[in-house]
Amino acid sequence: MNPIFLAALQGAAMVSVVAGATCYDHLIIDTRGTGELQGTSIGFAAIIDQVKQSVPNVGVHDTIYPAAPDVTQLTTLVGAYDIGQTIQQGLKDCPNQLYSLLGATVTNEVLQKYEPTSVEGQAIEAVLLIGNPYHQPLKQSNRDEDCGNSTAGATGALVGLGLDIPDAWYETGKSQPPIPTKMDIPMPDADPSSLLTKLHQTRQAQLNTALAHKTTAQARLATASAAFCLADEANITASTQLLDFKAGPPQKPTTSRSSKGKTQANADGSRWVDGKGTEGMTEGQSKRFRALKRAQKLALREFEKAAEEVVQAQEEVAVASIRVKRATRALEELGV
Numbered sequence: 001m002n003p004i005f006l007a008a009l010q011g012a013a014m015v016s017v018v019a020g021a022t023c024y025d026h027l028i029i030d031t032r033g034t035g036e037l038q039g040t041s042i043g044f045a046a047i048i049d050q051v052k053q054s055v056p057n058v059g060v061h062d063t064i065y066p067a068a069p070d071v072t073q074l075t076t077l078v079g080a081y082d083i084g085q086t087i088q089q090g091l092k093d094c095p096n097q098l099y100s101l102l103g104a105t106v107t108n109e110v111l112q113k114y115e116p117t118s119v120e121g122q123a124i125e126a127v128l129l130i131g132n133p134y135h136q137p138l139k140q141s142n143r144d145e146d147c148g149n150s151t152a153g154a155t156g157a158l159v160g161l162g163l164d165i166p167d168a169w170y171e172t173g174k175s176q177p178p179i180p181t182k183m184d185i186p187m188p189d190a191d192p193s194s195l196l197t198k199l200h201q202t203r204q205a206q207l208n209t210a211l212a213h214k215t216t217a218q219a220r221l222a223t224a225s226a227a228f229c230l231a232d233e234a235n236i237t238a239s240t241q242l243l244d245f246k247a248g249p250p251q252k253p254t255t256s257r258s259s260k261g262k263t264q265a266n267a268d269g270s271r272w273v274d275g276k277g278t279e280g281m282t283e284g285q286s287k288r289f290r291a292l293k294r295a296q297k298l299a300l301r302e303f304e305k306a307a308e309e310v311v312q313a314q315e316e317v318a319v320a321s322i323r324v325k326r327a328t329r330a331l332e333e334l335g336v
Helices: 003-007 045-054 074-093 105-113 119-123 192-246 283-334
Strands: 016-018 021-023 026-030 058-062 098-103 124-129
Touching: 021 074, 026 045, 026 074, 045 058, 074 098, 074 105, 074 119, 098 105, 105 124, 119 124, 192 283
Parallel strands: 026 058, 026 098, 098 124
Antiparallel strands: 016 021
C-alpha cells in the first residue's frame, strides 16, 4: 500500500446527499487499463480496498470508456471526457468533494486538460499513475511501488510526443506535512552522480529492451512475409485453375430434348445441368467447377489474412524502430 497516497486521503467528513447525489469526503476515480473489462482496474483494486477500510466516506467511480487498443487514442479521449464530466458534475452537486485520480494514459490526458489552478484542478488532491508511458525522469513525484526512488530516472516509452504531464502539476507546492497532497512529494536526498549512473543504467536497459522488441518484430515480419508468398502462390494457382476450367470448350448434349421439355442424358450417360452458373456443364463438370470455386475463395481468404499480418508486422517494426531511436537519443543525451 502506498503510504503517501493513503495519507493524501486522511481526514473524514459526513456523507451527505445533495440533489439526489451522494457526496463523499473523497471520490476515487479509477481508470482501468487497455483490455480490462468495465469495472475496477486490477492494478488498483487492492489500493482502493485498503483506502476504503482506512479512510471513512470514500466513494469510487470507475471510468466509463472502451479500454480497447486504439492507435488513434480516441478511446483515451472518451475516458478523459468521462472523468472531466464526473468532476464537473461533482463540483455542482458536491462542492466540498475532492478527487483522487488513479490511472495511466487516460488520467494523463485529464491533467493536460485541467491546470492545477483551475476549478477542476484544485478539486484534484491526489494522482497516482502506474505504467505511465509519459513518465519523465527525475521528477519530484516519481516513486516506485515501495514509495522509493528506484524508478526515479526512468523515461516513459512515449515521452517526447508532446503529451507529457505539464510541469505545473509537478510544481504545485501544496504539500502540507504530515499529509502530502497533489504531486508535490519531495525526493529523498541522493548523490547526483549516483542518480546519473542509475539513470544511465535505466536508459541502457530501455535501449536493450527496445532492440529486443525490434528483433522480435523483424522476425515476425519475416515469418509473415514467407506465409504471404505461399498464400499468394496458392491464390494464383487456384484462380488459374478456375479460369482455365471456365475457358474450356463447352459441352453439348448429344441428344435432343424430349417432347416433355426435359433434358435427356448425354451419350455417356451423364446428366445435363442447368442453373446456378453451371449452364452448359454435365453433372460431373458442375461438381468440379464448384470445388474449384470453393478452393479459390479459400485461397483468396488466406491471401488477405496473410496480407493483413504482413501489414501488422510492418507496423510493429516501425514502432519498434522509433522506440530504438528514442532510447538511443535519450542515452546519448546523458553524455556518459
